[in-house]
Amino acid sequence: MTSVNQLIGVSLGYVIFLFAIAYLAERAAQRGKGGWLRSPLVYTLSLSIYCTAWTFYGAVGYAARSGMEFVTIYLGPSLVMIGWWWALRKLVRIGRAQRATSVADLISARYGKSNLLAIVVTIMAVIGVTPYIALQLQSVTLSLSIFSEPGGDAPLNQLIAGFWVAFGLAIFTVLFGTRNLNANERHDGVVIAIAVEAVVKLIALLAVGIFVVWGVAGGLAPMMEQIDASPIGAWDMDRSRWVALTALSAAAFLALPRMFQVMVVENEDERHLQIASWAFPVYLLLMSLFVVPIAVVGLDLMPAGSNPDLFVLTVPLAQGQVGLATLSFLGGFSSATSMVIVATLALSTMVSNHVVMPVWLNLQGPGAQVSGDVRNVVILSRRASILMIIGLGYLYYRFSGGGSALAAMGLISFAGVAQFLPVMMGGIFWRGATRWGALAGLCVGFSVWVFCSLLPSFGPGAVLSVATFDTGLFGLSWLRPQALFGISGLDPTVHAIVWSITLNTTAFVIVSLFIFPGPLERLQGAQFVNVFDHSTQARGWDAALATSEDLLIMTQRILGATEALDLFRAEAARQGVQGHLPEPTPGFLQQLERELTGSVGAATAHAMISQLVGGASVSVQDLMAVADESAQILEYSNQLEAKSAELSRTAGKLREANAKLTALSVQKDAFLSQISHELRTPMTSIRSFSEILRDTDGLGQVEKTKYASIIHGEAIRLTRLLDDLLDLSVLENGQVNLNFETGTLSSVLEKAILTAQASGTGALDIRRRHLDEAVTLTTDLDRLTQVFINLITNAQKYCQAEQPRLVIEVRQEDGAIAVVFSDNGMPIPPAARALIFEKFARISDNDEAGAGLGLAICREIMTRLGGEISFLGGPSGNAFTVHLPTQAALAAQ
């Protein structure tokens, strides 16, 4: 019996053998002798990583459990390869033209180089593939345990064994996949190793099959009879499952990250696809050839309850064929390892390029592209990603209990990654597909998948409660994970696939139709959909602003000093330029972007070159930088605007001050003109008549007297005017000496009326209420009398009524006194009212009119006395009110 230890030894030897092959292949490739490494045969064999441990072990188990349905898993990819190879060719062409490094990169590139989308795809891919990796761990662990049982060794602790298997696979992958960082993201060694593994697993399965048919069943004819007799022969075809599963495996074949890796990224020549389109289905046919015989014989031979997933191992072992069993183990081991290596390589590329590197570059700040050794960071982040992804697989294996059928776990993964298909196919065939549509489709599809497929896979009560299964999420019956929207009765797998893909596609299409794509998105959309029209010129860089030194420094940090220098030298030689710095032509920039894309992903490479070139296409970061700059400019312009506003305010104030000065100057001129006029007019009469009296002989006595009295009158007028002017000047300058005395209002009024009547003319009827006038005042009584005289004289002069009348009323308001003088003359026109207290404001043409200083003097006097004088016009006369303040007015005893 072969012990587990021996098996592990064999496995190690096998791994070392693979390493040697990979190493030799890479050496050969480096020396330029690796042409054969990239033959159609190797390409086809590398595609066989589709056939994992699931196909190797699981297909037999699947057949034993569900009959012929296992065929769907082979049917889907075969149909794609044969019937849809032109779509594949388009995918490969686009992938190569865009230098896409992964599914995430491709989708991100298609939808405007959106890193958000890349991150979403990456996360979905990691979660989606996790059950698949768990499946490989489980199959290797199971196969090891088979060998341990009959030997009587201590029963293998499956969880611990699973951990060591995971650990071993992780180390293996790190060593295999990240020894160096290839600029073009191709792995010659890995590809050749998985091609060898493809051969090993095919030979192992065929060997077991041949042994079963001819060694156990006794030839073809007995085998057929045995099959007919078995339950598998009487299989019943569930049509919905067949269609759904075939479509699902076709979708997964296109969308699986590891399939994209071997099919697109590692593709050397598009023509290889043509050969693979028939060769790969042949490989699948060979792989499936003996599935049913092994299952039938296993069911017959093995005791009831043994795991049908392991018939490939247990049947030879039961027949004592240890060597064959060991070969079979190696076949299964090959299937598992090749899948894990390529899947984790693909995923780690995505994680590193779309999650770790952007974060790291952002943390480093804007100078990172040219200031740090990005190369080491890339390799480190890839290694960490590999460990993380395999770690996740192990956790899933642990928590799903490790007891599920291999095929069931595989289908969950398939359904998960199939969510990428609408977005991928939409992206390459429909120009209207947009980033937000893609994001919406992916998120909706993925959510439905998590809810209907992933979470239920842990079993009722594990993550989703039993109640959720029965009555739906939050008790909503339409949210049952296996009967969404109340549609029950569907097979749970079909249910999950149909709903997730349908809702995914619907969201994708609807959101795409409603949200207009951005310019870069439309550009990329055209590049993808019309890839066959112009795949040579992917996108133009405006090279005018780039300097070759900067580009070289940046490239060296990412590709390594020597590689970058070689690249630049080659280009310089091609351009016929001396030295190592070529002209940064658009073509060269494009080539450079492709090279960088291999290391850091399309979005980041684009952003890096954009930063150096500042060319035609811009990234989000560029736009952010521009926005920042604009904000600063805006801020600056706001400051300028504020300053300008301040200046214009100052200018406004100056203008205002100037206007005031001008107005004052005009006022002064007007005042001087007025005074001049008032003084010169009486002077004119005086001079003229005095000349007449002097020069005229024989003037009659009447005339002499008349002219002399004119001279006299004008002299008096002049004197009064000078008095008024002096008075006003003293009052205005505040130099007046007030003489406070106590007296009654009635006596003040009495005195004023007498004075006015003595000097004035006419018969003004003055009416008073003596009772109200019994108020004692303490103020400058002479000044107050002056005001009253002025008001009464004005009424005498200007009241033109037939029976001129002046009513003097006294009112006491809160201890203050108001004396109102209202006449029945013509009301002063409204326009003139505002001016009556101004100097020389003569309203009337009356010849008796004074210089127009009276009211101005009254106003000044009242201000000095702490009161005021105001005018109130009315329909039938004019009223002046004199207010006296409380301090100056004492109530009558």
Next chain:
Amino acid sequence: MGKHVLLVEDEINIIEAIRFLLSREGWQVDTHSDGATAVDTILAMRPDLVILDYMLPGKSGLDILTEVRADPDFAKMPVLMLTARGQSRDREQAEKAGVSRFMTKPFSNTEVMTAVRDLVQLAQ
């Protein structure tokens, strides 16, 4: 002599003085004291000379002069302007408007009479 003078003035004492001076020498003197209607009166009377006060109620002497000069028939009519305002700017504006002689109050009787005679003689 015996020419016709229109005196546009609002101060009665000044009217009295000028009327006395001119009448004594045989001039026919008409007076008008409202600025607002002065232009019509001048155009209607067509005097040989106008003595025009600068500050008049209703319309200033300057405006009256400008309006009168706007009529081609009155472009050469002698106008003697009198002002009590004493602003040099007034003289400039009056000369611009086409005044024949500009005198400041108070005036000497001889000067006024000489000016009146000169202006009328010049116009003939």
